[in-house]
Amino acid sequence: MNYEYSQKEFELLIELFQMVTDFAADHPMDSGTADCRQNIQEALEKLGQTPYLKLGVEHVEEYNGVVTLMGAMEVVALVSPSLFLSAEYGVRVLGRALAKWGSQQQKDEFLRPLVSGTAMGAMALCEKTVNVDNEPLATTGEKQGDKIIINGRKQFVVNGPVAKIIGIAGTYDGKPAIFIVDKDTPGLVNHETEGALGYKGTAVSEITLTDCAVDETRVIGCSEKENMVSSLRLWENQVLTGASLGLMRASFENARDHAKSHRTGGKPIIAYQEVGFKLAEMLTLFQTSQMLAIRAAWTSETSPKEAVDLTLCAKVFCTESAAQVSGEAMRILGSSAYFGSNPVERAYCCARYGEIFGTSTELSRVKLGDAALGIKP
Amino acid sequence: MDFGFTKEQQMFKKEIIRFARKEIVPRVQEFDLQKKFDFESFRKLGEFGILGLHFPEEYGGGGADVITTVMAGEALGEAGVDGGLTLAYGAHSFLCADTIFKHGTEAQRKKYIPKLCSGEWIGCMGLTEPDAGSDVASMKSTAEKKGDKYVLNGSKIFITNAPIADVSVVYAKTDPDGKHQGISAFIVEKDTPGYTCGEPLIKMGVRTSQTSEQFFSNCEIPAENLLGKEGDGFNMSLQTVEWDRSALLAPFVGVSTYMLKRCADYAKKRVQFGRSIGEFQATKRKLANIRIFGEAARSLVYRIAWYKDQGKPLNHLEAAVAKLFVGDWSMGPANDAMILHGGYGYCHEYDMERIFRDSRLAPIGGGTSDIQKMIISKLM
Numbered sequence A: 001m002n003y004e005y006s007q008k009e010f011e012l013l014i015e016l017f018q019m020v021t022d023f024a025a026d027h028p029m030d031s032g033t034a035d036c037r038q039n040i041q042e043a044l045e046k047l048g049q050t051p052y053l054k055l056g057v058e059h060v061e062e063y064n065g066v067v068t069l070m071g072a073m074e075v076v077a078l079v080s081p082s083l084f085l086s087a088e089y090g091v092r093v094l095g096r097a098l099a100k101w102g103s104q105q106q107k108d109e110f111l112r113p114l115v116s117g118t119a120m121g122a123m124a125l126c127e128k129t130v131n132v133d134n135e136p137l138a139t140t141g142e143k144q145g146d147k148i149i150i151n152g153r154k155q156f157v158v159n160g161p162v163a164k165i166i167g168i169a170g171t172y173d174g175k176p177a178i179f180i181v182d183k184d185t186p187g188l189v190n191h192e193t194e195g196a197l198g199y200k201g202t203a204v205s206e207i208t209l210t211d212c213a214v215d216e217t218r219v220i221g222c223s224e225k226e227n228m229v230s231s232l233r234l235w236e237n238q239v240l241t242g243a244s245l246g247l248m249r250a251s252f253e254n255a256r257d258h259a260k261s262h263r264t265g266g267k268p269i270i271a272y273q274e275v276g277f278k279l280a281e282m283l284t285l286f287q288t289s290q291m292l293a294i295r296a297a298w299t300s301e302t303s304p305k306e307a308v309d310l311t312l313c314a315k316v317f318c319t320e321s322a323a324q325v326s327g328e329a330m331r332i333l334g335s336s337a338y339f340g341s342n343p344v345e346r347a348y349c350c351a352r353y354g355e356i357f358g359t360s361t362e363l364s365r366v367k368l369g370d371a372a373l374g375i376k377p
Numbered sequence B: 001m002d003f004g005f006t007k008e009q010q011m012f013k014k015e016i017i018r019f020a021r022k023e024i025v026p027r028v029q030e031f032d033l034q035k036k037f038d039f040e041s042f043r044k045l046g047e048f049g050i051l052g053l054h055f056p057e058e059y060g061g062g063g064a065d066v067i068t069t070v071m072a073g074e075a076l077g078e079a080g081v082d083g084g085l086t087l088a089y090g091a092h093s094f095l096c097a098d099t100i101f102k103h104g105t106e107a108q109r110k111k112y113i114p115k116l117c118s119g120e121w122i123g124c125m126g127l128t129e130p131d132a133g134s135d136v137a138s139m140k141s142t143a144e145k146k147g148d149k150y151v152l153n154g155s156k157i158f159i160t161n162a163p164i165a166d167v168s169v170v171y172a173k174t175d176p177d178g179k180h181q182g183i184s185a186f187i188v189e190k191d192t193p194g195y196t197c198g199e200p201l202i203k204m205g206v207r208t209s210q211t212s213e214q215f216f217s218n219c220e221i222p223a224e225n226l227l228g229k230e231g232d233g234f235n236m237s238l239q240t241v242e243w244d245r246s247a248l249l250a251p252f253v254g255v256s257t258y259m260l261k262r263c264a265d266y267a268k269k270r271v272q273f274g275r276s277i278g279e280f281q282a283t284k285r286k287l288a289n290i291r292i293f294g295e296a297a298r299s300l301v302y303r304i305a306w307y308k309d310q311g312k313p314l315n316h317l318e319a320a321v322a323k324l325f326v327g328d329w330s331m332g333p334a335n336d337a338m339i340l341h342g343g344y345g346y347c348h349e350y351d352m353e354r355i356f357r358d359s360r361l362a363p364i365g366g367g368t369s370d371i372q373k374m375i376i377s378k379l380m
């Protein structure tokens, strides 16, 4: 057993925190203003010079894969949730798919630019509904001559409007597959999805594919035994778990600092048990989430079978805790959170995403119940 | 980071579970009903080596590290051992024996530790008083030095194992005007004149553990029964917190695994509306809640254990987080488990109502949830 990150890992977390904080100081990424997208792209290039984008995707000496990643995700999501989401959906999830199932040629062509931060990616999974667990994918690729013709409709594609490399999950020859499609492929239409509650700097779209023709080299398949959609979901759940840690930390730290400095009745409000004890509960949820998230990540590296359920436990616990902690932080900041944008209000809005997307809280509980009953997915 | 257990630890855990299921668990419900202490099971815990697990072998212990010791507590819970017996074990091995071991003289160690490890003697720890619970420093019991004796006066309440204990660690003030620094710790043996216990208190849960008052009325004990130095008592009681937040919480983690298994078994065979209730999503939600709580609590409890094994001083904030989480967040899953069993869950025939009752001690004993919040909010 070992409950501590190594010195090397720890240094990476500090470096990431500094880098993103410095950059974010004069490059807004979460405000929803037009420059956010460009800033996120630039930040991604900076992240590409660190090991961050490669963690969990490929082996990086002296780091511990997804275990290190969980801590790093917390730090990035803490400073800029929108950068975080763009990086995770755009690079990590698609990158992991390429690393796991892609051919050498696909890795060279797509994975290199993604993990070096020079190309923005997207991974389109959801269709009619967010739930892809009991709705088979309707997007298909069919071979016609030497091309694959893709038809389908994808929703809530994070980075959809800005991605160069888009992974489209669907079926090919009746088997699960991911098609790598360029943004300019004829037949691919991006409709921006507007009015998001949180992650305001991240572009999201609905993508329709009508007779999109790609080369067969653009198809990523997997073996019969593997469940591609489950893997994608698991990675996405890890992302949302990591986001929750960052959002909780932002909420907690801001609320704590406010409670120590804001005074009423002649004392700082943390001195009132209604506030101090609330903060104690928030910190308890945050620390418990951290421990559970990192242990689930460690399990995914050491015994992937056990990690399936544990990842769901972490996902449910951390995302629900983030929603709760950010809500309580709003109350502690009071009027200063309600009026005007600040990290707590931002975290409060972003935290809602985590409960809904990935394997939703409700569906996760059903799956965990099934696991307890010995019902195989 | 690494959250793995060694092969030996995993095997040992399985052995404990096997042992407890065979030797202890079949007796649990009956003893709970009778509100009686199960001496035979306690002795078996001693024989198996659990009572003295973390003490050095030369004192009759098992020489185990903290992780293994905590794992033993988890294993007992997972096997289905009741909270009364695991509490009695905790008070005996950690609150009493460990304090004597850490602060006692070599002669005291030799005299008490082997007998406490084997279970031949039972130990307890008297800190709480009728008017001094959370506010320990306001205790009124006194110990006055007279020649080569100390004379103890005062009373204690809610003391686990008191009515059956052979030896007690008792806290009293050697400086009645001093606050924390006025408190000292003493060893008191059961037949010492002037020392008596009340009748066992009737409790909501952990009923097989015997809890009572302790009365000291001009109770004279040899001066060498002072543990450490005068005024060290409060710090000694703080040191037991390390065990309190790891080994004493571990059974709650184990019990969640036990509940999950029992609930799943019940959900599979109980049929309503023509289907097993496990097919209803509302049932699955309950199972999921139990699982999630157990996994979350597990990480926190072993964190305290791991740092203790590294020889690091206790992080009081992390300890309070573990205690608060187990105390306050265990209510939901215990409730879910009971309700999942419907009317049977409310009746003694199934052990879910007992587990619910037992679990309600978690936010009170060893420092209430409010006190944990106080600690956390001060240290944050």
Ligand SMILES: Cc1cc2nc3c(=O)[nH]c(=O)nc-3n(C[C@H](O)[C@H](O)[C@H](O)COP(=O)(O)OP(=O)(O)OC[C@H]3O[C@@H](n4cnc5c(N)ncnc54)[C@H](O)[C@@H]3O)c2cc1C
Pocket: B091, B125, B126, B127, B128, B130, B132, B133, B134, B135, B157, B158, B159, B160, B161, B203, B206, B211, B361, B364, B365, B366, B367, B368, B369, B370, B371, B374
């Ligand atoms: C089954 C059982 C076994 C026990 N075993 C032992 C034992 O072996 N040895 C031993 O010494 N003791 C033992 N105890 C005692 C236990 O540690 C105390 O009950 C506990 O510390 C609380 O003290 P109290 O009961 O006096 O409650 P009080 O301190 O009177 O608290 C009453 C209520 O007020 C709240 N409160 C108190 N102070 C504050 C504050 N500052 N801010 C906010 N809220 C506050 C508390 O949280 C609680 O809700 C046992 C208790 C039980 C129930």
